[in-house]
Amino acid sequence: MKRLIQLEWTKISSYGFFRVILILTLSLFLLTVFVFSRIDISMPGFTWRNLFRFPDVWPSFAWVASWFNLLLAILVITIAGNEFTGKTLRQQVMAGLSREEWLAGKGILILGLALFGLVMVSLAGFIFGFIFTGDLNVGIIFEKMGILLVYLVQAIGYMVLGLLFISVLRSNALAIILYLLYFIMIEPIIRGLCPVEIRPWFPVKIISHLTPLPEFFQITSGEALGNNNMTFESIGLMARQLEGSITIIMAMVYISVFGLLTYLVVKKRDL
Amino acid sequence: MEYWNRTSRVLGILVLFGSIIPDFFVFISFYLLHSVISPVFEVNTRQNMILETKQLSKSYGSIKAAEDISLSVDSGTAFGLLGPNGSGKTTTLGIIMSVLKADRGSYKWFDMEPEPETYRRIGSLVEVPNFFNYLSLKRNLEVIARIRGTDTSDIQRVLDITGLLKRSSSRFDTLSLGMKQRLALAAALLGNPEVLVLDEPANGLDPEGIAEVRKIIIQQKEQGKTIIMASHILDEVEKVCNHVAILKKGKTLASGKVNELLVTDDIIVIDSDNNESLKKGLEEKGLVKSAELKDDIIEIIPASGVSSGHINRFATDSGIVINQLYIRKSTLEEQFLELVK
Numbered sequence: 001m002k003r004l005i006q007l008e009w010t011k012i013s014s015y016g017f018f019r020v021i022l023i024l025t026l027s028l029f030l031l032t033v034f035v036f037s038r039i040d041i042s043m044p045g046f047t048w049r050n051l052f053r054f055p056d057v058w059p060s061f062a063w064v065a066s067w068f069n070l071l072l073a074i075l076v077i078t079i080a081g082n083e084f085t086g087k088t089l090r091q092q093v094m095a096g097l098s099r100e101e102w103l104a105g106k107g108i109l110i111l112g113l114a115l116f117g118l119v120m121v122s123l124a125g126f127i128f129g130f131i132f133t134g135d136l137n138v139g140i141i142f143e144k145m146g147i148l149l150v151y152l153v154q155a156i157g158y159m160v161l162g163l164l165f166i167s168v169l170r171s172n173a174l175a176i177i178l179y180l181l182y183f184i185m186i187e188p189i190i191r192g193l194c195p196v197e198i199r200p201w202f203p204v205k206i207i208s209h210l211t212p213l214p215e216f217f218q219i220t221s222g223e224a225l226g227n228n229n230m231t232f233e234s235i236g237l238m239a240r241q242l243e244g245s246i247t248i249i250m251a252m253v254y255i256s257v258f259g260l261l262t263y264l265v266v267k268k269r270d271l
Numbered sequence: 272m273e274y275w276n277r278t279s280r281v282l283g284i285l286v287l288f289g290s291i292i293p294d295f296f297v298f299i300s301f302y303l304l305h306s307v308i309s310p311v312f313e314v315n316t317r318q319n320m321i322l323e324t325k326q327l328s329k330s331y332g333s334i335k336a337a338e339d340i341s342l343s344v345d346s347g348t349a350f351g352l353l354g355p356n357g358s359g360k361t362t363t364l365g366i367i368m369s370v371l372k373a374d375r376g377s378y379k380w381f382d383m384e385p386e387p388e389t390y391r392r393i394g395s396l397v398e399v400p401n402f403f404n405y406l407s408l409k410r411n412l413e414v415i416a417r418i419r420g421t422d423t424s425d426i427q428r429v430l431d432i433t434g435l436l437k438r439s440s441s442r443f444d445t446l447s448l449g450m451k452q453r454l455a456l457a458a459a460l461l462g463n464p465e466v467l468v469l470d471e472p473a474n475g476l477d478p479e480g481i482a483e484v485r486k487i488i489i490q491q492k493e494q495g496k497t498i499i500m501a502s503h504i505l506d507e508v509e510k511v512c513n514h515v516a517i518l519k520k521g522k523t524l525a526s527g528k529v530n531e532l533l534v535t536d537d538i539i540v541i542d543s544d545n546n547e548s549l550k551k552g553l554e555e556k557g558l559v560k561s562a563e564l565k566d567d568i569i570e571i572i573p574a575s576g577v578s579s580g581h582i583n584r585f586a587t588d589s590g591i592v593i594n595q596l597y598i599r600k601s602t603l604e605e606q607f608l609e610l611v612k
Contacts, residue, residue, distance in 0.1 A: 007417040087401035094368045095418045098387030271370040
């Protein structure tokens with residue numbers, strides 16, 4: 001384990017693209033939440049600032065951070081892809097690394113990047129939460145913090161799917177393009193062709209729904225309106241979604257399936 | 272009587288124990304001896320057999336890259352895989368290094384089914400040098416050292432051997448092809464493995480570099496390492512290896528000891544006023560192994576014990592005037608080309 005961590009670190013620590021993507025993710029995320037926090041939409045009964053107050057800061061920041069999961073997935077695709085296209089994986093296997101160990105190394109990388117995201121969201125959440133929350137009490141700080149773990153699962157899901165794409169396609173450009181197309185076009189089209197009952201069960205749907213769009217109306221209206229039933233689903237803005245717990249379980253099932261498929265592909269094929 | 276009875280009973284018991292106890296000791300000592308000796312024998316049998324392949328075959332679509340390749344490499348040998356481009360050398364090495372999957376056949380390293388850990392005992396350079404472009408030479412070797420479980424302090428040594436010490440902190444993609452090849456050799460030497468698998472080690476090197484790399488390989492051989500080397504350059508195989516297998520279009524054409532398989536016969540070239548009858552006469556007399564008529568000369572390989580003097584005398588006796596007669600050394604190159612024709 002220690003050996004694999006050291007190996008993975010040796011490979012990426014002086015990789016420019018790796019640093020650039022991490023800095024980009026961090027700065028874009030901070031910039032986004034900062035700009036959002038400066039917007040002041042004043043409508044009677046709604047307070048935009050509620051999105052940045054404990055405990056609602058957690059779901060809203062997790063949702064913003066989830067946009068950048070695509071960047072992390074592209075980073076994983078590139079790092080793993082370099083080892084396929086540059087044939088360095090071949091060199092490593094000849095030096096005595098097993099294909100399982102290589103995959104475990106990539107698992108460590110994915111976990112590390114997901115933890116990076118988690119730390120990023122938590123720190124930003126704490127900072128903004130403390131600034132924006134008027135009447136602090138310990139209870140509300142941690143109330144909805146569980147969503148951060150769900151964010152962790154989601155980030156892993158995005159990256160594991162990316163790893164599967166690059167393991168099958170073995171071309172960085174092709175894998176990145178198809179991966180993005182799968183997210184924004186291919187799966188939505190397939191979903192559209194399927195019966196309504198099946199639609200929520202698709203992998204990207206499940207994984208991206210882990211950190212759902214915060215219920216703006218509910219949150220921003222706060223207690224002023226007392227209208228807690230006004231969800232996107234109830235007013236017809238969003239299609240029917242699965243329940244949170246089922247979504248998490250299904251996401252984990254999909255992550256395992258993607259991981260297993262990647263393992264089979266890497267195990268069977270020539271390097 | 273009773274006394275004797277008792278005495279004999281006591282004696283009997285004594286004899287019984289007397290025989291059992293030494294037996295027991297003998298048994299124990301044999302057992303101990305066995306457990307001490309047998310691992311020694313096991314190690315010996317293992318050490319002898321480095322690599323054995325049985326009918327390795329692999330095809331890419333309709334192209335048969337390797338067909339029924341069976342090799343056996345003993346400890347301490349320098350084994351050459353010789354063949355023109357596309358003869359299946361790299362495919363064979365790829366299979367035995369576990370990066371390519373054979374369609375058929377099997378192979379064993381150190382008389383065992385290979386595990387990923389087995390390859391930590393083998394230094395390899397297969398095809399082109401594959402390293403991380405964005406990492407320095409030192410970092411690249413660190414990756415290999417971490418995989419092998421070798422101490423990273425060994426990096427300095429292999430960089431020194433391959434003459435790359437000055438460039439150790441340059442990025443890999445700034446190197447020339449020759450230097451990349453040296454780095455690949457450095458990676459193969461890392462951790463001082465007992466077996467080296469080298470594929471065209473002189474690829475991309477200048478004459479000086481070729482000589483240096485060859486020197487390094489021969490030094491490794493002299494240290495008792497087993498070397499498995501693929502090359503399309505006969506000279507390289509001849510200078511480094513003592514065993515050779517010749518491949519062509521994926522098949523093994525011949526294999527054996529270099530000095531037996533690639534024997535050098537001298538060729539006598541003759542130009543006379545009647546080449547045809549001289550050739551006929553020499554053949555009838557049994558003075559030649561082979562004779563070949565070429566334009567206005569005859570090329571003969573003399574039978575053993577026959578010198579150019581014998582042939583000259585035979586010609587004079589038969590009334591044939593020899594205009595020119597000289598000995599040409601047959602090159603291995605010619606024989607190699609003859610074999611793969």
